[in-house]
Amino acid sequence: MMKPIIEWVSGNAFKDDFGRGIKDGSYSPYIQTNDDWYCPVIYWTYGRINFQFEKLLARKGFKSEKERLEMLEKINSIPGVQIDKNRIDGRPAIQMETLMNKNALKKFIEFLEWFKNKVKAIDTESEE
Secondary structure, eight states: OOHHHHHHHHTTTOEEEEOOOSSOOEEEEEEEOSSOEEOOEEEETTSEEEEOHHHHTTSTTSSSHHHHHHHHHHHHTSTTOOOOGGGTTSOOEEEGGGGGSHHHHHHHHHHHHHHHHHHHHHHHHHHO
């Protein structure tokens, strides 16, 4: 189930970070900009995906509640996902099996595409 996601992020400006936990492993795709790095999600070997609102709080483009609510709206457009708006300062999770539905996987990749484009726009603004 992770293969299409890893293939997509690898070909779309994301870099890979693999965790080295003693018990649980993780995979974190991220985008490096001139000023910072942006990681939207962490995939865990125990079958969960955490959305990284908490890590994005200090990053340009995600500091305001409005910006994080925009991200939440994209996430909640994924079939089978409904994260409450009071979670936009934390690391809410979904089960990886949610993405076994082809439409859910498609919407998840659309979320990653949106995230990539948003970060690229932030990076372009930083250069000006």
